[in-house]
Amino acid sequence: MVEHGDIRVVHRGGSKINFRKPVITNDSRFLLCASGESVKVFSTSTEECIHDLRGHTDLVTGVLIKPSNHLQAFSCSADGTVRLWDFTDGILIKVRLLPSIVVCPLFQLVAVHLPQSGDQLVEARELSAVLTGISSNPAATVFGRGGEYIASANGLQLEVYFFKKQKAYRFSLKEDNKKGGKNTFTCVACHPNDDCIATGHEDGKIRLWRNFNHKKEYTYSTLHWHHSAVSSLSTNLLSGGIESVLVQWRYNQENQRDFLPRLGAAITHIAVSPDGALYCTSHSDNKITIIQSCVKVSAVIQGLVKGESVGTDLMIDPRSKSLVLNGKPGHLQFYSLQRDKLLYNLDIVQQEYIHESGLQQFEVVKAAFDASGNWLATVEERKQKGAELELNLKLWAFDEQTQSFVLNTTISAPHEAQITGMCFSHATDSQTTMLVSTSKDGHFKAWQLAAQSQTDADEGPSWSCDFVGAYHGLVPECCSFSADGSLLAVSFQEVVTVWSPASWELLTTLSQPPKAIRNLCFGRLSCSKYLLGTTDSNLLCCWNLLTCSLEWSTSMDVSLLLADPLSENMAAFCCQAGLFVFKPSEPRPLFSQKAVCSGMVTRAVFAPREEMLESCEESSQWLNRSQLYFLTQYMVNNTNRSAVKEKKSLVIDDSVAMTPFYLLLGKHRQQQQGGDDPQSGVSAERTPLPQGSVAIKELLQTPAHVLPSTSFLCSMFVQSLLISVTDSREESKHAEEEMESEKEEEDSEEEIESSRTRPEQQAAVGGGEAAESAAPAMTKAQVRELRRVKKLDHSWLAGLLDS
């Protein structure tokens, strides 16, 4: 029954846009940059992504405007192809296949003669090696004045190759000079119409080389401003490095320089538009800044920032439904999943970031939202060698007017040691919001919004500590609130303690020795009586809180356990990227798949869908309300690959349309009917019951105590029976079937995704009709009449009676 083919992992974006130097088009209107496996075209004025040039099957390693036609651009990729695009319309024009030898990691510079041909797919065969042993960094290789020579630097050597003379000159530097500076080349730039090469070095020096067309008589002058490596140079003698200051040197009067400071993060690439009016800088935080004539930042294109580690878990902002994680140092980023765009950065640390390597900075390590999105709690810490840990707990209130978070309370040193876990009480209706933080100092603390005092009304309410708890001096690890906020579970190594937040009584302890608890999670909705935990000894335990006993446990190496906030489902990621989705109340998993992706899944989150999907596949039903997003280890290892992936269901219907009701009773009926008559069994199976009927959904999902009384239902039910009396039983069933298939056709128009399999199903339904063609057909009027009577759509009760 469980099929996995229809659930697939989709890469949802967040690729690097700062991997290679961006290119500004001749008219300065567009900006092209390599982004993962595609080339993105941005508008320089509006920052919007205009086209996504897709086609490469591997990482795009370079983009270039075609010199002869400035409306076309080349892109090369690690898949061994060079593609020519019309970037204004986003059309692929040509594909050139390069022999595979080129992409092997020898880093030879080769000249490729591109044959002129009309075909779209061309294989280039003529290759000639120009330079060997060049640096893998494309910034270290550059064409000089009008393409007369090419300069390439690697290590301590600068190599200049003259195409006309077919001659290469090499210039070497000593490894380091007297003052301990490192002379290693980092980047090269050539003057556009003068014989001058500028090279950037590891120690922050810039050298200007002249007279290099004579091996012996070359000269160089040195410029020094940067304190560490010059990471990028451009033809206008712009330089940038980790200081995140764009420096413009004046050619021939090098003592004068202009600065553009505080660009946000280390500069990795600098590009200049052909007319020199626009500069753009790529930054290490996945950002491209467009600068007008070295004075004004006119636009910022920001991608998903990937810090060294995602200290804060992936979170969903309940208001904007955006993904929240730590991004730039000291910031939280709000990233729209729908539009693959960074919405905004929230400055948590609020301190000037000092761009210097080896400096310990404040980092956002934990963050949590409350259920309504009104409060955000963040923890920042800074660990200095030999000094005490600096911790700050900050609470942010959502401000309706500015539509962003405003700092409400700063608690310095909330704990004496690192904070291991933090969570808000989920209860949305309660008057007071509560935050619980656990720390390695052996305590957990509850923080509460203190009542507003009378005299300092201007200050408003602030947070203060409400309770400090401990359990036998053990270190608390995880904490979790139950769905209604009436219980708090805190794990102390192998012991789970359950507290009542109202009275701060220790209610019970649960434990599953011998190993420490790794994850802790309460069930939701109908499963809220269950508490799930995973241990280091590869156990997944489920405790029943009513009996305070272990309900079930299974041996499973779970690395991540998370609950869907909108349903009972829980997802567990195993260490080998296996994914299990289950309900705590049911022993059988709803969905399981081995190796969802390569590499370990480090973080994951359920994001609610904007519209509920109406998939009936049992295995994909758990994705109806929310989508599962996860971050893989990949991101850390190989950051240029896809970072955020999405698990997404494709709604593919079998011939049997499955309703929630069918799930409950279908199998039972199938057995029974299959037993007595194969023919009718088929017909029953083919009976497409109302799929996604709102009434049924309502009826099935509303708790029994909210439903109208049985007597009320009964009379309606009997009324519906009265009609079936006029026709034969089979007829009514058939009529129903017809009606529902009609309905399904309506549905199918909405479900675009399911359209692929629609013909198949149509055929199946058609088959069903044919099989029962003997039965007298029902007129449309009758059908309408039937529909009118069954306003509550409880026709399924008839089926219940039948079986």
Add this chain to the structure above:
Amino acid sequence: MASFKPTKIQVYPKLGEKVTQDTLYWKNYKAPVQIKEFGAVTHIDFSPVAPHNFAVTAFTRVCWHLFVHIYGPFSQEPVKTFTRFKDTAYSGRFRSDGQLLVAGCEDSVVRLFDVGGKVALRMFRGHTKAVHVTDFTSDRYQILTGSDDYTCRLWDIPNSTELNTYQEHTDYIRCGVTSKLNRDLFITGSYDHTLKLFDARVDRSVMTMDHGQPVESLLLYPSEGLLVSAGGRYVKVWDLLKGGQPLVSLKNHHKTVTSLCLSTNGQRLLSASLDRHVKVYNTTNYKVVHNFDYAASILSLALAPDDESIVVGMTNSILSIKHRKSPEESKEISGQQRRRPSYRVFVKGKNYVPKQDDYLVSKPVKQHLAKYDKQLKKFNVSKALDTALETWTRHRKPEITVAVIKELDRRGTLNNALAGRDEQGLSQLLNFLIGNLVDPRFAPVLVTAAEMILDIYHSVIGQSPVVDRQLLRLQELLEREIDYQQDLLEVLGMLDTMFASTGLECLCNLFFETSDTFPDMTFVSHRLHPARLLV
């Protein structure tokens, strides 16, 4: 280009008591007027009619003459003095119309005065011992007296005859009140620990309450449903309507409570005690909301109508009168502050709304930075520290200096900023350290700075006597602090064993809370060992 983010100055919680509505209200009194009386002031009573004169009962030890002074509400000289007492007078009280005044006496005679006259109108003889309690009944024609002969009596004023005698108390009667609503009801409190409610229509008490201590003072709420009694260290509130059920027992003084009074709106209860404090309680939850300190043990306390003044009599025979500040006066004080530019200056031109065809020329908003931030922006670390160490900042706003030091530390340039100072600069820095190192708010930052200073300058120790002296002072300071921490830890250990023996969970929680507050003070000893300073 992002703007420069200024140095974050940490906001520390304000130390000291919190400012509440109550403290504002009760602090809004002028400096007290002090009047030297002839002896301990035993009773103060305000006249119920305007201009609310008050009668002060005091005696001199020298001649055992006893006075009842009547003061005007704002005068410092007595309006009138009654001196016709042979012995110590007690409990001078006004009648509800303010025309008559009654006072008891050590010589057991109760005297009734006309406020206008000097000679006693009536003398009630009958008690055998000193009369400490006198009061008018609500019908204004009878007088209640209570005496040390264990009796309380009712007298008729027109006939000056004794109406009734109640002999139920078994000790001195030292306080009593009459009901303002019912002419027949009165309550007496005695040193036999009991309060008795008498009804003049029957010949005995109708209700008895046990206070547990000798009763010093009694007070009836205006509604007369609640009775407050003071005796020993306790103030107790009784519900008369529930048959004298105790409602609350307050133990906020550490010596005998001598006097009680109620604020005019009935929301606050004041109690005065021999421990020199007057405490103000909220009458809804009986929490102390304010506290007055006085120079000597307080014997009597009275509050003028509308809380216009607080009058306190003390054992050192000083009468202290605090008058409420008039609204103009409280305004005057704020008006005395520096004149600021008017609001118009700031909004000048800013509230102009652009019209449709206007071309908007935007001007970048200039960011105003503090001096030290300007230096930090230029990476002038030494100069930044210098500006932060300017005298005014150092003394008035040490948190700014500390924040700059912290910022420099974060930037990894604190070493550079501290180094290369001359004798004067170094001694300035050391002075600041001496002043603030042991402050638990600043200690973590300053300890790092102190260690760095020692590392940098240990080679020049011995060259400058000024610096050497300061280093020695710093060492002394730290040694003292360490001793102090040691003591605190000992206390903590004692508490620990105490809580362990009680074994109650709530106490354990309390312990955790206290242990949370202690580490703030203990880390100095953990971090900075004196050995480091000896280099």
